[in-house]
Amino acid sequence: MAGIHIRNIEDYNEAYALSINNPEKFWEDIASEFQWKKPWTKTLEWNFIEPKIKWFEGGVLNITENCLDRHLESAADKLALIWEPNEIEGSTLKYTYSGLHKEVCRMANVLKELGVKKGDRICIYMPMVPELTFALLACARIGAIHCVIFAGFSADSIAGRINDCGCSVVITSESMSRGNKKIALKTIIDEAIDQCQTVEKVLVFADTKSTVQLKKNRDYLYIDLASNASDVCPAEPMDAEDPLFILYTSGSTGKPKGVVHTCGGYMVYAGYTFANVFQYKHPEIFWCTADIGWVTGHTYSLYGPLLNGATTLIFEGIPTYPAPDRFWKIIEKHKVNIFYTAPTAIRSLMCEGTEIIEPYDLSSLKVLGSVGEPINEEAWHWYNENIGNSDCPLTDTWWQTETGGIMIASIAGITPSVPAHAGLPLPGIQPVLLDADGKELEGNDVEGYLAIKFPWPGILRTTWGDHERCRLNYFDTFKGYYFSGDGAKRTAEGLYRIIGRVDDVINVSGHRFGTAEIENAINESAHIIESAVVGYPHDIKGQGIYAFVIASSKDSDPELLKKEAEEMVMKYIGKIARLDKIQVVSGLPKTRSGKIMRRILRKIAEGEINNLGDTSTLLDPGVVDLIIKGVV
Numbered sequence: 007m008a009g010i011h012i013r014n015i016e017d018y019n020e021a022y023a024l025s026i027n028n029p030e031k032f033w034e035d036i037a038s039e040f041q042w043k044k045p046w047t048k049t050l051e052w053n054f055i056e057p058k059i060k061w062f063e064g065g066v067l068n069i070t071e072n073c074l075d076r077h078l079e080s081a082a083d084k085l086a087l088i089w090e091p092n093e094i095e096g097s098t099l100k101y102t103y104s105g106l107h108k109e110v111c112r113m114a115n116v117l118k119e120l121g122v123k124k125g126d127r128i129c130i131y132m133p134m135v136p137e138l139t140f141a142l143l144a145c146a147r148i149g150a151i152h153c154v155i156f157a158g159f160s161a162d163s164i165a166g167r168i169n170d171c172g173c174s175v176v177i178t179s180e181s182m183s184r185g186n187k188k189i190a191l192k193t194i195i196d197e198a199i200d201q202c203q204t205v206e207k208v209l210v211f212a213d214t215k216s217t218v219q220l221k222k223n224r225d226y227l228y229i230d231l232a233s234n235a236s237d238v239c240p241a242e243p244m245d246a247e248d249p250l251f252i253l254y255t256s257g258s259t260g261k262p263k264g265v266v267h268t269c270g271g272y273m274v275y276a277g278y279t280f281a282n283v284f285q286y287k288h289p290e291i292f293w294c295t296a297d298i299g300w301v302t303g304h305t306y307s308l309y310g311p312l313l314n315g316a317t318t319l320i321f322e323g324i325p326t327y328p329a330p331d332r333f334w335k336i337i338e339k340h341k342v343n344i345f346y347t348a349p350t351a352i353r354s355l356m357c358e359g360t361e362i363i364e365p366y367d368l369s370s371l372k373v374l375g376s377v378g379e380p381i382n383e384e385a386w387h388w389y390n391e392n393i394g395n396s397d398c399p400l401t402d403t404w405w406q407t408e409t410g411g412i413m414i415a416s417i418a419g420i421t422p423s424v425p426a427h428a429g430l431p432l433p434g435i436q437p438v439l440l441d442a443d444g445k446e447l448e449g450n451d452v453e454g455y456l457a458i459k460f461p462w463p464g465i466l467r468t469t470w471g472d473h474e475r476c477r478l479n480y481f482d483t484f485k486g487y488y489f490s491g492d493g494a495k496r497t498a499e500g501l502y503r504i505i506g507r508v509d510d511v512i513n514v515s516g517h518r519f520g521t522a523e524i525e526n527a528i529n530e531s532a533h534i535i536e537s538a539v540v541g542y543p544h545d546i547k548g549q550g551i552y553a554f555v556i557a558s559s560k561d562s563d564p565e566l567l568k569k570e571a572e573e574m575v576m577k578y579i580g581k582i583a584r585l586d587k588i589q590v591v592s593g594l595p596k597t598r599s600g601k602i603m604r605r606i607l608r609k610i611a612e613g614e615i616n617n618l619g620d621t622s623t624l625l626d627p628g629v630v631d632l633i634i635k636g637v638v
């Protein structure tokens with residue numbers, strides 16, 4: 007359904023060759039399998055200097071027609087969505103394509119009644135419930151730009167994002183159940199909105215009316231508005247290059263930036279990658295464990311599967327509740343065929359031993375996927391043997407918020423899958439490895455900076471409200487290329503192996519944080535004068551967060567300082583950015599120009615104190631000894 011079907015290695019080679027020799031033809035073939043209200047007139051216009059990237063210009067479409075309406079004729083009764091609740095005794099909810107279509111239209115009408123128009127930015131802060139999927143699709147239905155914020159970010163983080171993109175409406179839930187915790191989301195939203203000027207309306211989902219605090223003329227209960235809303239809503243015609251969504255992600259500098267994806271290109275790329283990488287076949291059940299608050303959830307819990315008429319499963323809870331067998335229980339219960347999760351989840355479940363897997367029948371599984379961070383060999387083998395019974399192709403998928411969809415990965419069962427290697431690029435993707443001078447490294451068995459030299463439809467178009475920031479972040483380091491921020495190796499066989507970030511971004515349990523972002527939060531403490539944050543290898547999370555902090559007064563109690571640093575991170579970022587280690591220090595290793603030498607701090611955090619490299623350029627080399635000895 008989503009263009010080019012790669013079914014064997016010959017197909018892959020042929021598709022890859024076409025995508026290099028005639029990229030426009032390659033993408034036209036794929037795009038033409040989607041439903042367009044008006045065909046495009048120009049397939050591609052681009053340069054990576056400004057940058058300016060336009061795909062399928064002149065084309066008019068609505069992604070929800072491609073996700074929903076298109077399937078109604080032949081598959082109205084097919085399951086589109088399965089929802090598994092947090093509580094084990096709770097009822098699963100199931101929506102057919104026709105049922106989901108109605109819910110989305112109903113919610114789209116509610117949004118219209120609240121005054122939402124094409125181009126408005128709508129903040130969505132919700133748990134993993136079916137209504138979350140309705141909310142994204144309802145925005146897309148009427149041309150509003152959704153901006154989902156993962157429900158683990160704090161009020162301050164939310165306010166920063168709402169203010170950056172000027173959201174007029176917030177969609178939220180009264181509370182969220184995650185494991186044995188209940189979190190009052192509406193209260194967090196109220197606190198956030200106190201710092202925002204643009205929010206006019208708040209749409210609230212609640213289990214029981216009586217408990218929600220509603221602000222007059224601002225807050226509305228969904229059930230009150232939905233009871234009179236029609237379940238028919240025409241799809242807004244959207245230009246291919248109109249924004250579909252904004253998703254904030256952390257970079258090495260400043261505040262998180264709003265990555266912008268567009269209707270046409272994102273649709274084509276999400277549909278194409280889903281169909282091919284996972285080799286989805288009807289009526290398989292696909293489960294991506296990522297929260298819709300992250301790009302993986304956008305593309306592979308929602309848009310990719312629905313664009314292909316697939317059945318997607320979403321889960322409200324966490325892998326360890328009520329017991330660490332929950333994932334395996336769900337796979338057995340719903341006979342999941344394709345399972346896509348993160349290495350951090352695999353590593354934490356590995357620690358529980360294989361006895362807890364044994365009672366479950368996982369024989370429905372056909373394909374396994376991994377995403378978000380490098381998967382180490384031990385976790386790869388454990389996943390392959392214990393979950394896949396050494397019988398399921400395992401695809402390690404490398405991509406980013408900015409790429410919209412998977413870029414380098416094994417096409418399940420077709421292109422090579424080697425432990426800890428993402429493998430070959432998908433047809434349409436032209437990766438290169440660059441040296442520090444931006445020269446392409448030719449041949450195999452080389453290591454360098456991972457960049458992409460030609461656009462693909464899913465590439466970000468800009469960062470919201472600040473195009474220059476987009477240029478500087480991704481297109482300036484190496485002129486003429488999109489730079490990923492990752493380092494990689496190309497093996498003797500030509501397979502890519504991702505090494506990790508080469509910038510000041512750390513990847514904790516598959517979530518990105520800028521070290522500067524965490525430092526800024528810590529420095530808000532009145533008792534901390536300066537801090538430096540680095541990542542270090544962590545057995546479960548991939549990377550942990552190590553903070554070095556300097557007290558503003560010699561007499562500060564180190565324990566209180568640590569507590570305060572933690573509280574600041576919780577307040578300004580949220581629960582997801584927990585500090586793993588905090589060390590109070592008397593000084594930081596700095597160059598004469600005042601730049602912190604993180605390389606040295608990283609080595610200390612890794613425990614490699616005998617291998618610190620050259621410290622002679624430091625303003626005060628003695629400070630390193632004090633840090634190692636733990637002297638404050």
Ligand code: PRX
Pocket residue numbers: 255301302376377378379380381402403404405406407408428490491492504506507513516517518
């Ligand atoms: O460092 C890479 C790592 O995650 C970063 C992208 O993070 P984010 O935009 O949050 O998107 C995560 C989900 C797509 C990349 O720059 N990363 C992602 N997938 C892999 C990976 N590193 C190694 N192997 C992967 N499969």
